Amino acid sequence: MAAIESPCILVCSVDMKTGYCFGCGRTRDEISGWLEMTPEERREVMALLPARLETVERRPRRETRRARMARERGMA
Secondary structure (H helix, E strand, O other), X not given: OOOOOOOOOOOXXXXXXXXXXXXXXXXXXXXXXXXXXXXXXXXXXXXHHHHHHHHOOOOOOOOOHHHHHHHHHHHO
């Protein structure tokens, strides 16, 4: 089975103003439907993500899993 392309960076927190994930720039619908999309549909969405991320105005309110894991590795 081939790996599925994904822009996910394990942030998974959606900006309420724009509706885009702080980490990847996808909408909730795009995130939930990602596995059902064709590779072409996923690439079309991925082409939009850099511009979307420019519109996200603030950082997520909570610590992300990736940030927590990095912090915990630094303590070890």
